[in-house]
Amino acid sequence: MTVDELHVTTLEPTDAALLARVAASDGPALGELVRRHWAGLFRFARRMTRDDATAEDALQDTFLAVLQHAATFRGEGSARAWLYTLARHAIQRRARRRVGEPSPSEVTDDVELLGASAGFGCADAATFEDREEIERVLDRLSDEDREVLALVDAEGLSIEEAARSLTLGEAALKSRLHRARLRFMAAMRAMGGDA
């Protein structure tokens, strides 16, 4: 380890170290966790609740749960995955399912049928330039699809972290992610066709 690396290590404790300090009633450690993760957790909550005020409530609940349960984090898996697990629970308590939202059982799971809907075999390239359209399409996906896309593709959790957050095995996570990506592409094409 170089002196510079030691300096960085000293300045930036890991999330797990901060959680241990929170468990020992170190208030500033919670503040540091908040500053590191509020934006990603808020985006995730907003994506899932589709409502800023509810997302802020869920964000507050998440960090209150960190305060309450920090001592139970044993360092198995990443601390970030654990934070997103707490956020999921907070969101589930706060969110209300939209009437008419497609449930996973209402749309096909067949990868090849999904691929055809997503544009496989189409001569024209898909367009993903319109951010508002992307937002609308993501909002129309099922909770399950939106959740896995938010965690992995939007927030950049690893497959291992997302699997741990969703209490899935990695193979199941990848299967869910793959279908969600194809359904997103299919919905983008459908939206383009509707325009």
Add this chain to the structure above:
Amino acid sequence: MSSKANSLPGEREVGGLRCGEVLGGLTEYTSGGLDAETRARIEAHVRGCSQCERFGADFARAIRAIRASAEPPSADVLVRLEGRLAR
């Protein structure tokens, strides 16, 4: 890798893989979860199959578009959160 046949328009076999098998492996491919031999077979298929090349590019752009949709929220959210937690 396996998947049933005949669901994809214009499906063909290139490099020992069907298009459906390549389609089914795209997330595994992008997450680095495949062994070197399978990656090489997928890459060989894509080089020889314009449909999979085009769809693979769309797939990658879709992932980047979702990533790009994650804009920084307003800093006011942080201010309010810190205020609520301090109570």
